Amino acid sequence: MASAPERAAGASDDAQRGPAHDVPFYTIGQVATLLDVPQAQLRRLDDLEVVQPERSTGNQRRYTQDEIDRLREVIELTDEGVTLPGIRKVLELRRRVDELEQQLADRDRAED
DNA sequence: ATTCTTACA
DNA sequence: TGTAAGAA
Numbered sequence: 001m002a003s004a005p006e007r008a009a010g011a012s013d014d015a016q017r018g019p020a021h022d023v024p025f026y027t028i029g030q031v032a033t034l035l036d037v038p039q040a041q042l043r044r045l046d047d048l049e050v051v052q053p054e055r056s057t058g059n060q061r062r063y064t065q066d067e068i069d070r071l072r073e074v075i076e077l078t079d080e081g082v083t084l085p086g087i088r089k090v091l092e093l094r095r096r097v098d099e100l101e102q103q104l105a106d107r108d109r110a111e112d
Numbered sequence: 113a114t115t116c117t118t119a120c121a
Numbered sequence: 122t123g124t125a126a127g128a129a
Contacts, residue, residue, distance in 0.1 A: 028115065039115085040123060058129060060115055084122095116129075121122100 005030075005065075025054075025062035034068070035075055042071070048088055050074050 005024030032039045045051055046061065051070055053061040063071070074087055082090070 038123060043116085044122090058116075114129105116127100118126090120125080 023064065025064055026068065028061050028063070031063050031068060031071065035071060037075055041075070041078070044084060045071065045074060045087075048084055050087060050091060 005026055026034070028039050028042055031042055042061075046053065051063070051067045051074075053063045053067050056062055077087060077090065078084075
């Protein structure tokens with residue numbers, strides 16, 4: 001396992017930590033290496049609101065494991081030839097499905 | 113040193 | 122889409 005969050009690079013033991021919990025994060029460089037994609041791609045994905053990493057310390061992106069998981073899916077699509085505009089379309093459809101699912105759940109609860 | 117934004121090929 | 126310059 002050569003993929004540990006902001007930590008194992010030989011840096012100090014007390015790297016950046018969350019305010020309350022020990023929620024580890026990855027820098028854009030680590031994510032880029034981990035997913036084997038150029039950093040520019042990750043930034044473009046951010047601009048397209050595919051992921052919304054928190055910003056801190058000089059507007060630097062801090063990716064959580066959750067964001068990386070979403071990134072994996074999207075990058076898998078890009079590797080299959082889906083362009084970024086296509087990704088937007090997929091996300092739009094996904095939002096729609098989520099919305100409809102919620103409406104269904106809502107209705108099922110109401111008809112009891 | 114690493115990342116950020118903006119711009120260009 | 123990938124790379125560069127210059128700032129933080």
